[in-house]
Amino acid sequence: MLPLLPLMTHCPMCRGLYPAESVKLIAERPRVKLFHSTCPACGHGLFYYIVENSGGAGAVGLVTDASALDAVRLMNSSAISSEYCISAHRVISTASRDLCQDLLDISGKLA
Numbered sequence: 001m002l003p004l005l006p007l008m009t010h011c012p013m014c015r016g017l018y019p020a021e022s023v024k025l026i027a028e029r030p031r032v033k034l035f036h037s038t039c040p041a042c043g044h045g046l047f048y049y050i051v052e053n054s055g056g057a058g059a060v061g062l063v064t065d066a067s068a069l070d071a072v073r074l075m076n077s078s079a080i081s082s083e084y085c086i087s088a089h090r091v092i093s094t095a096s097r098d099l100c101q102d103l104l105d106i107s108g109k110l111a
């Protein structure tokens, strides 16, 4: 495993320290790794995308509300097609009132 980079030791939201055991390797490809950690102080998650090359390593961090389990689940799920995205956009833009009413209608769904 890579030594912890500065990006991987402090929460960008509250500046809290991440315990080393909170940094989880989610996915690994040749010279590319995806890590996730959850801040024990504020609860924010962070993805770290690390790319290693002959000159060193580059890193990009992304604050997220996804947990490490969410990351693994999403890594193993199939991709959403462009047709599905377009259909979702059409429903939201043309029938948002009906969609919201359907989502909020809990009649008949309570035990």
Ligand SMILES: [Zn+2]
Pocket (backbone or CB within 6 Å): 011, 012, 013, 014, 015, 016, 039, 040, 041, 042, 043, 044
């Ligand atoms: Zn934090």
